[in-house]
Amino acid sequence: xxxxxxxxxxxxxxxxxxxxxxxxxxxxxxxxxxxxxxxxxxxxxxxxxxxxxxxxxxxxxxxxxxxxxxxxxxxxxxxxxxxxxxxxxxxxxxxxxxxxxxxxxxxxxxxxxxxxxxxxxxxxxxxxxxxxxxxxxxxxxxxxxxxxxxxxxxxxxxxxxxxxxxxxxxxxxxxxxxxxxxxxxxxxxxxxxxxxxxxxxxxxxxxxxxxxxxxxxxxxxx
Amino acid sequence: xxxxxxxxxxxxxxxxxxxxxxxxxxxxxxxxxxxxxxxxxxxxxxxxxxxxxxxxxxxxxxxxxxxxxxxxxxxxxxxxxxxxxxxxxxxxxxxxxxxxxxxxxxxxxxxxxxxxxxxxxxxxxxxxxxxxxxxxxxxxxxxxxxxxxxxxxxxxxxxxxxxxxxxxxxxxxxxxxxxxxxxxxxxxxxxxxxxxxxxxxxxxxxxxxxxxxxxxxxxxx
Numbered sequence: 001x002x003x004x005x006x007x008x009x010x011x012x013x014x015x016x017x018x019x020x021x022x023x024x025x026x027x028x029x030x031x032x033x034x035x036x037x038x039x040x041x042x043x044x045x046x047x048x049x050x051x052x053x054x055x056x057x058x059x060x061x062x063x064x065x066x067x068x069x070x071x072x073x074x075x076x077x078x079x080x081x082x083x084x085x086x087x088x089x090x091x092x093x094x095x096x097x098x099x100x101x102x103x104x105x106x107x108x109x110x111x112x113x114x115x116x117x118x119x120x121x122x123x124x125x126x127x128x129x130x131x132x133x134x135x136x137x138x139x140x141x142x143x144x145x146x147x148x149x150x151x152x153x154x155x156x157x158x159x160x161x162x163x164x165x166x167x168x169x170x171x172x173x174x175x176x177x178x179x180x181x182x183x184x185x186x187x188x189x190x191x192x193x194x195x196x197x198x199x200x201x202x203x204x205x206x207x208x209x210x211x212x213x214x215x216x217x218x219x220x221x222x
Numbered sequence: 223x224x225x226x227x228x229x230x231x232x233x234x235x236x237x238x239x240x241x242x243x244x245x246x247x248x249x250x251x252x253x254x255x256x257x258x259x260x261x262x263x264x265x266x267x268x269x270x271x272x273x274x275x276x277x278x279x280x281x282x283x284x285x286x287x288x289x290x291x292x293x294x295x296x297x298x299x300x301x302x303x304x305x306x307x308x309x310x311x312x313x314x315x316x317x318x319x320x321x322x323x324x325x326x327x328x329x330x331x332x333x334x335x336x337x338x339x340x341x342x343x344x345x346x347x348x349x350x351x352x353x354x355x356x357x358x359x360x361x362x363x364x365x366x367x368x369x370x371x372x373x374x375x376x377x378x379x380x381x382x383x384x385x386x387x388x389x390x391x392x393x394x395x396x397x398x399x400x401x402x403x404x405x406x407x408x409x410x411x412x413x414x415x416x417x418x419x420x421x422x423x424x425x426x427x428x429x430x431x432x433x434x435x436x437x438x439x440x441x442x443x
Contacts, residue, residue, distance in 0.1 A: 001331075002335065003335060003336045009332075010328075013324055073321075077319060078317025079320075081317070082337075084288075084289060085309075222289075
């Protein structure tokens with residue numbers, strides 16, 4: 001097996017085992033979406049109107065959960081030293097770890113979203129909009145989060161610090177994700193415009209974030 | 223116990239291998255930890271780094287492999303196609319690089335693939351063979367988390383066998399090993415040297431390698 005598939009497979013296995021980030025992320029997403037109506041009240045019109053926003057905020061928080069361990073777990077068990085030394089560039093290793101994180105967290109969230117959307121009185125068009133925007137936007141959340149995870153790799157219990165660093169950077173993703181999802185269920189804005197910008201943010205993160213995270217890991221590794 | 227003669231595909235290639243360390247200085251936290259350390263090792267030679275706690279043994283190994291920046295001096299691995307030391311070194315520290323939720327075999331299979339180099343596949347063992355070599359064939363399918371400290375160390379040592387590297391940099395390799403495991407590992411190290419490899423180990427204990435040279439680190443003045 002090549003180095004890249006081997007790393008991807010290892011990350012997926014770790015995420016899927018007990019206590020891994022995959023099941024926790026989806027469970028947290030379910031809990032967040034379920035408790036919001038208790039706070040807002042069971043008004044179907046209100047829930048229907050703000051449903052996409054609830055799903056997006058819940059997905060954002062669920063993605064961040066466990067992201068702080070993306071590099072910290074490897075730093076603690078010594079794997080990160082070996083990634084520094086390996087022939088695979090650190091940028092590629094970061095990218096593969098992000099891809100595995102998204103596959104084990106972002107993808108299940110995206111697939112779970114339409115079922116949770118039914119609890120929020122979303123119609124078919126709105127569900128499609130939410131799934132499409134989460135599919136396009138959650139990779140950007142993982143990639144942006146990887147910078148925060150790398151920057152706090154040496155901080156014990158750095159999860160909160162990571163959230164403080166990362167959440168402001170995810171605001172553009174949230175804005176265009178929610179506006180595209182709302183545009184999908186009617187409104188004055190077309191779906192295409194915010195969705196294109198969302199895709200552009202994801203592509204820009206794909207190009208920039210692995211370099212930024214790898215640079216942070218190199219700097220902190222010394 | 224009978225031993226097959228060691229298989230030596232690299233003995234020829236690495237016979238002119240040399241690790242040359244010249245006037246190495248390393249600073250940590252604004253303090254000079256290593257001052258003008260220098261030595262030279264040829265293929266088949268072992269060096270044992272000794273010294274009190276905090277003398278800079280681990281720092282030396284990390285600086286050799288390039289995980290710490292050098293304040294001065296040079297480290298060169300001569301006699302190979304390229305002189306990138308990290309790519310030709312196995313670095314084994316206190317942390318073992320294994321995931322607790324995966325089995326011993328899954329962990330080793332990962333490192334075997336991740337560290338593989340096409341040229342070296344001939345002389346590296348598979349994950350199961352490597353575990354048998356360190357005497358852990360029977361726990362290959364057990365989650366790494368439930369192994370004892372000594373067994374974990376043995377799995378970490380098995381990583382040295384799943385991908386070939388001419389230079390081994392080992393930080394306290396014998397921690398937690400029982401007598402039998404030490405003898406087995408001594409044999410593994412002797413085989414590595416017989417293949418023309420170089421070994422640098424920081425340890426307080428007898429390594430079980432004949433005529434190893436010693437580098438005492440007294441702490442920087």
